[in-house]
Amino acid sequence: MTPHNPVELVPYDPQWPADFRRIRSRLLTWLPQALSIDHIGSTSIAGMIAKPLIDIDIVLPSLEHVADATAVLLAEGYEPRGNRYDDDVWAFLSRGSAPAERVYLCPAGNGTHRNRLAFRDFLIAHPESASEYAALKRRLAAAFRTDGDRYTAQKRDFVDAIVERALKGNA
Template structure:
């Protein structure tokens, strides 16, 4: 374990701008019915990520709609990986690329790699980043609350029927509903996952 991993300090300042490798992409969005195979699909990627990163991957969690049984989803698996130092790209990006993922996003506090098929998105955050807890709070709440699960699915169905310039615009359009769901989740269970 190096000094950064032991003390939790960053090696350098983080990036300050969004780097979208490959530029804006237009993608057709659609939802599919829940698939019990999504859990095994995650297990395969969790093992692949852990082999690639070893102890650098502090947490590997299945997030997003495919992690919620009974929820329709885009057929894209979302994975959360937390690392000791987000600025130390060399500790995790190289390993993930060697494992077959492709770097897509480098932005303050967040990196994203994905499969070449664009069907698995691996979100890398620094351990302790509140966004990591946000992902888990949303996931855990949707697993338990049928009304919010239905609201979220209805919102997604409405949004995928629209024309989007890129996936980020679609994701941004869900923000208001996601924020409301997370607020309800935290009011019922005020501690992070």
């Protein structure tokens, strides 16, 4: 286990939607070419325990826009975190902000982005599934307190099952 990636879950903060709107406004100023800027992750689901981190997907018109958007984010102090998921999703972290922000750049039509929205929207529409997810997160956070990578990996089956249900339209 690596203690450099601890798992910190906090109760839902009703301020998170306003934080997202403030961040989104700033990002739109910097990246006017963005097709959408979406609040994703657990902080986007009312009542959900979460890491105190606002996750945001920025959808760009095409892959060709990623380099310029990357330069803008780097100039604004975001730390690059690489191409995630082998799916043309570039991650950036802003630790200096409160709350912290993790921003992802992806091109239009990106599958990871589609799945994230499907997962978020399904949990919002199905409180019983959201409760199951919260319970799973609590168990995994206790089991992998100092290993965020394993914590995330162990959620994969649940997340995949929800995305599959969401994309098939199954309640």
